Amino acid sequence: xxxxxxxxxxxxxxxxxxxxxxxxxxxxxxxxxxxxxxxxxxxxxxxxxxxxxxxxxxxxxxxxxxxxxxxxxxxxxxxxxxxxxxxxxxxxxxxxxxxxxx
Amino acid sequence: xxxxxxxxxxxxxxxxxxxxxxxxxxxxxxxxxxxxxxxxxxxxxxxxxxxxxxxxxxxxxxxxxxxxxxxxxxxxxxxxxxxxxxxxxxxxxxxxxxxxxxxxxxxxxxxxxxxxxxxxxxxxxxxxxxxxxxxxxxxxxxxxxxxxxxxxxxxxxxxxxxxxxxxxxxxxxxxxxxxxxxxxxxxxxxxxxxxxxxxxxxxxxxxxxxxxxxxxxxxxxxxxxxxxxxxxxxxxxxxxxxxxxxxxxxxxxxxxxxxxxxxxxxxxxxxxxxxxxxxxxxxxxxxxxxxxxxxxxxxxxxxxxxxxxxxxxxxxxxxxxxxxxxxxxxxxxxxxxxxxxxxxxxxxxxxxxxxxxxxxxxxxxxxxxxxx
Numbered sequence: 001x002x003x004x005x006x007x008x009x010x011x012x013x014x015x016x017x018x019x020x021x022x023x024x025x026x027x028x029x030x031x032x033x034x035x036x037x038x039x040x041x042x043x044x045x046x047x048x049x050x051x052x053x054x055x056x057x058x059x060x061x062x063x064x065x066x067x068x069x070x071x072x073x074x075x076x077x078x079x080x081x082x083x084x085x086x087x088x089x090x091x092x093x094x095x096x097x098x099x100x101x102x
Numbered sequence: 103x104x105x106x107x108x109x110x111x112x113x114x115x116x117x118x119x120x121x122x123x124x125x126x127x128x129x130x131x132x133x134x135x136x137x138x139x140x141x142x143x144x145x146x147x148x149x150x151x152x153x154x155x156x157x158x159x160x161x162x163x164x165x166x167x168x169x170x171x172x173x174x175x176x177x178x179x180x181x182x183x184x185x186x187x188x189x190x191x192x193x194x195x196x197x198x199x200x201x202x203x204x205x206x207x208x209x210x211x212x213x214x215x216x217x218x219x220x221x222x223x224x225x226x227x228x229x230x231x232x233x234x235x236x237x238x239x240x241x242x243x244x245x246x247x248x249x250x251x252x253x254x255x256x257x258x259x260x261x262x263x264x265x266x267x268x269x270x271x272x273x274x275x276x277x278x279x280x281x282x283x284x285x286x287x288x289x290x291x292x293x294x295x296x297x298x299x300x301x302x303x304x305x306x307x308x309x310x311x312x313x314x315x316x317x318x319x320x321x322x323x324x325x326x327x328x329x330x331x332x333x334x335x336x337x338x339x340x341x342x343x344x345x346x347x348x349x350x351x352x353x354x355x356x357x358x359x360x361x362x363x364x365x366x367x368x369x370x371x372x373x374x375x376x377x378x379x380x381x382x383x384x385x386x387x388x389x390x391x392x393x394x395x396x397x398x399x400x401x402x403x404x405x406x407x408x409x410x411x412x413x414x415x416x417x418x419x420x421x422x423x424x425x426x427x428x429x430x431x432x433x434x435x436x437x438x439x440x441x442x443x444x445x446x447x448x449x450x451x452x453x454x455x456x457x458x459x460x461x462x463x464x465x466x467x468x469x470x471x472x473x474x
Contacts, residue, residue, distance in 0.1 A: 033415065045383045048244055048414035050275040066247065070314055071271055086415060 012090040016040075017059055017097040025090050030066070031056075032085035041100060042085060049087040058083050061094035107157050107165035107419065110399045114234055115174055117142075118181050121231045125188040125224045128213035132192070132220040135227025139234075145396050146434035152395040156403075156422040166419030172249070178238045179252055182231075182259050186339055186358075189228040192216045193347035193354055225354045229361025232260050236366045237404050241418055243269050254332060259339060260362035263332025268303035271310055273370075274414055278379030278388040284370040285377065288454065288473035291443035296367040307332070372436050373407045376454050376473075377427070380465040384411050386426035387461035390453075393423060397432030405433055427457050 011024045014031065023038035025031060032054050035042040045053040052072040058081040066087040073082050083096075117138050124134030157165050200215035216224065235256065242253035243266040250266065257263045269284070276282035283302025286295045311329040312322045320326060343351035372392060379388045389407035397405045403418040408426030410416070429436055440446045458470055 030415065046274050046414060048270050048274045050271045067250070067270075070317070071267075071310060075317055 031088040054085040057097040059095045062091035064089040133223035143434040146432040150431040190346035197347040229358040233362035233365030258335030261359040264304045264307035285374045288376040292440045378466040391428040394432035
């Protein structure tokens with residue numbers, strides 16, 4: 001009932017599908033920066049949401065996009081749940097799919 | 103230390119307000135904004151050899167306070183609106199032929215009415231400080247949601263709202279490549295660059311929106327078109343100046359926009375002139391740093407281009423010297439040099455030779471050879 005007064009968690013957990021990789025994301029940090037801080041070899045180039053290198057597929061959870069993904073991702077990708085990790089803040093724990101070999 | 107790190111970035115807000123007060127007080131004070139620009143050039147030149155690193159505590163945390171710095175950046179939007187209103191007020195008085203006389207406002211003397219020569223001072227002051235204020239539009243273009251909108255609105259005051267999208271989706275992606283209109287190739291002068299870069303970025307923004315809307319099955323001529331919307335954001339300024347002075351008002355606003363956009367493109371020109379990137383990720387070597395102390399504080403570290411382009415998500419107060427290509431002087435000093443193309447070509451030659459020798463890859467050297 002008084003959910004509005006409930007403090008939001010200071011961090012969320014992210015799990016990469018198909019692997020044992022798991023890391024936490026502090027509130028205010030992007031998915032990409034937290035992954036890199038945790039030592040995950042997440043592909044990236046520009047870090048400002050313009051190149052699309054850091055894209056991954058959101059399988060479970062809620063996010064807060066920081067920029068409009070549609071400039072970089074096409075319609076089918078967005079429908080399939082692709083997101084840009086560098087422009088993603090978290091609203092819950094996440095399960096994402098990432099091709100670490102690319 | 104926390105106070106020092108945060109307060110040192112208040113030069114532009116303070117001087118912008120002084121420039122506004124100068125226009126409002128009137129008389130020769132209308133030129134205060136121009137005088138401050140000159141004073142800054144002197145200070146920047148005298149302190150060109152002082153370079154300071156970013157300040158972090160023992161845990162590696164920055165002393166910069168995000169809430170405060172964002173508060174200041176957001177506060178600059180009403181400041182720049184006030185700058186335009188102050189100028190419009192003076193244009194209104196000029197076109198209405200308000201008699202020149204000294205009046206009092208709560209005990210403070212100001213000149214009611216304005217002469218033609220002092221109106222020129224007010225217009226130049228407004229253009230210079232609107233242009234310098236673009237540093238906030240740039241910083242906020244990298245910072246999400248409401249910050250992005252504030253960036254668009256600040257840029258719209260200078261008729262340059264297209265910049266926000268072009269900067270993120272074009273300049274940061276295509277830096278150093280011929281696809282980036284904001285990177286000046288070797289041999290181009292600042293005047294040609296100002297025009298080509300401005301128009302190139304606007305065209306990119308238009309094409310970007312066209313592509314996005316077409317993917318959604320929408321027409322380009324649509325209120326969802328953010329290129330069109332950006333120019334619509336500039337309409338209130340145009341309406342204000344038409345109301346204030348008709349054709350004289352429009353001419354004044356045009357001069358303000360030309361100066362502001364020229365300064366914006368001068369920053370792009372100085373930040374990447376002659377540098378080349380053929381493939382791969384943007385690296386430190388694809389930008390010039392201008393990080394003398396006054397430039398760093400005044401331009402909220404925008405001169406740390408090498409670090410900014412590699413860590414575009416990083417707040418300005420955390421940007422540091424990464425030992426990339428460095429002009430070794432500040433923006434004000436370099437800007438004066440760029441205004442004289444022959445002088446700039448002579449000045450920049452040794453820096454380009456150094457870049458070719460110590461930073462460029464073989465592919466980049468092959469491209470450089472085409473310009474020699």
